[in-house]
Amino acid sequence: MVGRNWRKSVLIRKPDDVRPSEITSESNYINRRDFIRSGAIAGGSLIAPSALSAVIPDTRLAGLSDVAQSALSTDEAPNSFEDISTYNNFYEFGLGKGDPVIQAENFKPRPWAIEVSGHATKTGTFDFDDFMKPFDLEERIYRMRCVEAWSMVIPWVGISLADVVKHFQPTSKAQYVAFETLEDRDQMPGIRGRSLDWPYREGLTIAEATNPLPILAVGIYGNVIPNQNGAPIRLVVPWKYGFKGIKSIVKIRFMSSRPKTSWNMAIPGEYGFYANVNPTVNHPRWSQARERRIGGSLFASKQETLMFNGYGEHVAHLYKDLNLRRYF
Amino acid sequence: MNTLQQIRFVWKPIVLLVCVLPFLFVVGDAFNITGGLGANPVEAIQDRLGNWALRFIMITLAVTPLRRLTGWNWLSRFRRMLGLFTFFYAFMHFLTWFVLDREMRLNDIIEDLTERPFITLGFTAVVLLTALAVTSLTAIRRRMGRRWQSLHNMAYAIAALGVWHYWWQVKKDVTEPLIYAVILSVLLGVRLFWRWKRQ
Numbered sequence: 201m202v203g204r205n206w207r208k209s210v211l212i213r214k215p216d217d218v219r220p221s222e223i224t225s226e227s228n229y230i231n232r233r234d235f236i237r238s239g240a241i242a243g244g245s246l247i248a249p250s251a252l253s254a255v256i257p258d259t260r261l262a263g264l265s266d267v268a269q270s271a272l273s274t275d276e277a278p279n280s281f282e283d284i285s286t287y288n289n290f291y292e293f294g295l296g297k298g299d300p301v302i303q304a305e306n307f308k309p310r311p312w313a314i315e316v317s318g319h320a321t322k323t324g325t326f327d328f329d330d331f332m333k334p335f336d337l338e339e340r341i342y343r344m345r346c347v348e349a350w351s352m353v354i355p356w357v358g359i360s361l362a363d364v365v366k367h368f369q370p371t372s373k374a375q376y377v378a379f380e381t382l383e384d385r386d387q388m389p390g391i392r393g394r395s396l397d398w399p400y401r402e403g404l405t406i407a408e409a410t411n412p413l414p415i416l417a418v419g420i421y422g423n424v425i426p427n428q429n430g431a432p433i434r435l436v437v438p439w440k441y442g443f444k445g446i447k448s449i450v451k452i453r454f455m456s457s458r459p460k461t462s463w464n465m466a467i468p469g470e471y472g473f474y475a476n477v478n479p480t481v482n483h484p485r486w487s488q489a490r491e492r493r494i495g496g497s498l499f500a501s502k503q504e505t506l507m508f509n510g511y512g513e514h515v516a517h518l519y520k521d522l523n524l525r526r527y528f
Numbered sequence: 529m530n531t532l533q534q535i536r537f538v539w540k541p542i543v544l545l546v547c548v549l550p551f552l553f554v555v556g557d558a559f560n561i562t563g564g565l566g567a568n569p570v571e572a573i574q575d576r577l578g579n580w581a582l583r584f585i586m587i588t589l590a591v592t593p594l595r596r597l598t599g600w601n602w603l604s605r606f607r608r609m610l611g612l613f614t615f616f617y618a619f620m621h622f623l624t625w626f627v628l629d630r631e632m633r634l635n636d637i638i639e640d641l642t643e644r645p646f647i648t649l650g651f652t653a654v655v656l657l658t659a660l661a662v663t664s665l666t667a668i669r670r671r672m673g674r675r676w677q678s679l680h681n682m683a684y685a686i687a688a689l690g691v692w693h694y695w696w697q698v699k700k701d702v703t704e705p706l707i708y709a710v711i712l713s714v715l716l717g718v719r720l721f722w723r724w725k726r727q
Contacts, residue, residue, distance in 0.1 A: 287567030295701045298566060348699070350568055395701045466700055485644055485696065487636065494567045498558060501631055 254332040254359060256418050258310040261426060264357050264419045266337055272413060272514075273341035278421075279352040279495045285426045287494060289346070290447055291395050292381065292388035293428060299390070300428035307387050309431035309448070318378075318454035321369035328432055332418070334367055335359035339422070340415055340436070345477045345509045347441035347463075351491045356436055357419030362410040370406065370454045378403040378459035379435060380451035396462050402435065402446035403459035403473070405518075413438055413514050416449070439511035441475045472528040476519065477509035481528045535605050543606055547613045550580045551620065570628045574621060581618035582694065582708050585687045588614055589715045596722070608664055611683070615661040618690070622654045646696035653689040656682055687712050 256264065278284075286301045293303035312328035341355045365377060383399035385391050391398050408414065414437045418425055425431045430447025437444045443463050453459070463471035470484055479489045490502040508515050554576055556562030558569060565572040588610040595603040625647075630636050640647045660680055663669065669676050691712055695705040 283567040295703075297568075350571070393701070393703075482643075485646055487639065489636075492568065492570065498565075498569045498573075498628065 254335050254337045254418070256329070256332055256432065257424060259424070261423045263423050264337060267357050267419075267422060268336060268338045270338045270340050273339065273355075274343060274353060274510075276341075276343065276353045278341055278355045281421050283494050284352060284354055284420060285429060288429060289348075289442070290390075290428055290430065292383075292390045292398075292400065292448075294390050295393070295395060301426075303389050304427035304431075307427040307431070309427060312432050312450075314433070314449060315451045316368055316453075317451070319371045319374040319456060320454045321371065323368070331433075332359065335363055337418070338415070340417075340438075342436060342438035343509050343511075344436075344438065344442055344445075345491060345505065347443055347471065347475070347483065347488075349483075349486060349488060349491050349505075350494055351503075351505075351509075352494045354436075355421055356415060356417040357422060357425075358415035358417035358436060360412065361414040361416055361435070362412055364416060364452075365406070365409050368452075368454070373456045374454035375406055376403050376455045376457065376459055377406060377409040378451075378453040378455050379446045379449050380453075381446055382448045382450045396466055399450075400446060400462045401459065401465075402444055402461050403455075404437065404444075406454075407518055408437070408515075411515060411518065413511060439477055439508040439515045441471075441477060443471065444475050474519075474522075474524075474527050476515075476524065476528075477505060478507060478524055478528065479505040480507075481525055531602070535602060540606070540609065543609060547584075547609070550576070551617070570624065574624045574629060577617050577621035577624060578694070579704075581614055581621055582687075582690050584610060584614035584617055585683065585690060586708065586711050586715070589683060589687060589712070593715060593718045612661055612664060615657045618654050618657050622651070646693050649689050649696065650693040653686050653693060656686050656689075660686070684712075684716055 254266075287297045288300055289297055290300040290304065293300040293307075310328065313325050314328065314331045315325045317323050337357055337359060339355060339357050341353060343351060344354050345351045370377075379402045381400035382388070383391060404414070414435065416433050417430070417436045418433050420426065420429060425434070430445070430449075433449050434447040435445050435449065444461075458473060461473055463475075464473050477488075482488050488505055491505045492502050493500070506512075553562055554573055557565050558573065588607060591603050591607045591610065595601060626632060626637065630640065641651055642648070660683065663672060663676060663679060672679070691705055691708045694708065695702055698705060
């Protein structure tokens with residue numbers, strides 16, 4: 201049984217030596233999900249929220265435990281871990297989509313601290329482990345639509361942003377939640393370039409931030425999130441273009457006025473604050489009507505982009521009085 | 529063999545083979561023989577072919593200044609082939625956009641051409657390159673006489689269109705388009721300098 205022994209040898213290798221595709225084969229992964237789902241239907245207890253407390257191992261790509269499933273997940277087939285972890289934008293680690301996987305190799309996502317400030321009752325600087333403790337881990341399989349007209353399906357593991365916001369008890373003055381990425385020139389070679397005004401900044405309205413969909417993700421495919429995807433903690437807002445999903449967050453601020461956001465600051469005519477996925481409002485330089493789903497063959501055709509990336513039933517009401525052509 | 533024959537039967541086939549290699553690697557990568565194209569193969573093909581078109585137009589435009597600087601007159605024997613490879617890579621880049629990216633949907637293509645300036649620029653460059661490629665035949669060149677040179681001076685305008693097209697296409701970082709712009713400025717600059725000195 202050469203295969204078995206080989207698998208065993210994988211287990212004792214250093215995490216750095218483990219190739220992404222070895223961690224959880226996608227087919228095993230999907231079987232596991234089916235198993236969990238059927239178990240949930242039979243027992244009825246697995247899906248119910250429990251008093252979990254999120255503990256995130258500080259070993260690279262280590263498995264996450266006590267992860268609940270979510271009804272908000274899509275049934276679409278997730279992209280391979282390979283695609284998710286080798287093709288993404290993270291300008292702090294280079295401008296090409298193949299750069300982050302290489303340049304973030306030695307990034308140290310732990311120890312990590314998150315500063316919570318602004319119009320909230322509970323504020324302060326929290327160690328990452330303490331920050332995570334009050335929340336429950338959930339898997340959310342979401343579509344991700346990049347503003348560059350490509351898309352993926354990603355099985356995130358994370359905590360509900362709404363829970364996080366409520367935990368810090370924002371005051372009535374808090375109309376927006378702003379986020380900042382770590383700005384560390386020594387660890388992030390892309391920062392030496394002047395591609396964006398560092399640190400990377402993003403923000404949501406308080407109504408968006410307390411919607412059930414957004415999460416702060418700490419994992420992918422049931423394991424600790426890879427450095428290049430925004431370790432140790434990043435935002436995921438599935439109805440907005442990917443650049444809203446700020447990575448490697450070190451600051452959360454409750455604000456009374458609209459925060460400045462990086463891409464909007466860089467090119468305001470092309471990237472708005474809202475950045476809702478909208479097939480009817482084109483980017484000035486390319487169409488947003490269709491998207492290329494990553495992972496298809498060379499001749500696979502593109503697919504129609506859906507309003508709010510298909511999450512309209514959960515979020516359309518947030519924008520019913522907003523001119524989405526103007527506030528793109 | 530005299531030098532002319534050597535160029536024709538030895539060096540030209542070698543240069544041709546070298547020039548076709550980037551294309552063969554794209555094809556090889558597309559079929560996972562020589563490597564891979566990553567998560568977004570269509571984008572990778574488009575980027576690589578477009579980049580090679582820009583490299584080839586820079587190389588082609590460098591032939592004459594290089595010949596003047598070094599005195600290697602045989603360099604000019606390769607100019608037409610290099611120019612035709614510029615056209616080849618630009619046209620394959622265009623075809624990738626037309627077939628794989630826009631999937632031959634005419635409405636999308638017309639929308640792109642009319643509403644997206646960077647595509648209008650790129651398309652114009654390809655149309656002009658086609659005109660240069662067709663008129664590169666010796667028989668046509670002879671028939672055109674003096675007008676041939678004025679038509680082919682457009683190579684500079686085409687290179688500028690190509691760089692501009694790239695500049696407008698990138699999301700934010702203009703480093704690479706800037707490198708091409710600098711090379712083109714140098715190539716154009718030395719010619720203007722020589723022209724100014726002659727007067």
